[in-house]
Amino acid sequence: MYSLEISLRYSPFPLSIQKKEYEDIKRIYDEIKDSMNSDNQNSPLIELSCEKVQDKLITVLAKEVISVQIYEKSAVAGGSKRPGFSLDI
Template sequence: MFSLELSMKYSPFPLSIQKKEFDDVKRIYDEIKNSMNETLESTNLIELRCDKVQNKLIAVRAKEIISVQIYEKSSVAGGAKRPGFSLNID
């Protein structure tokens, strides 16, 4: 299961959806990234649908998105890979 997580302006909590296939989540990631690159006057509305929770729908304005990331849920120890970036300093 792959998670796509959005950080929004003026919101301390991220929005996320889950998809079963990497190709599905990558396509959505690319669509959001392209919308974020468009002019600030753009009012693109992006609708996201979750595979894990069938009735979960999220609609956001592209210009309100600060960041978007993909990470894979791991079945090992019931956890997930830590989202974002981390530095391993030896």
């Protein structure tokens, strides 16, 4: 299972969806990245659906996305460490 997590401007909590196939999540990642790079004044809406929670739908305004990341969510990994960067002191 692969997760795609997006962070929105002025929102402290990320939004995430899960897909079974890497190709599906990578396609969505590329679509969001292209929308973020666009200089279009009319920012498109991005609609996301989740395979883990069937009725979960998220729609966001592309210009409000400030970061996006993909990570593999496996049951074997264990632990409570979140993906991304962390500072261990």
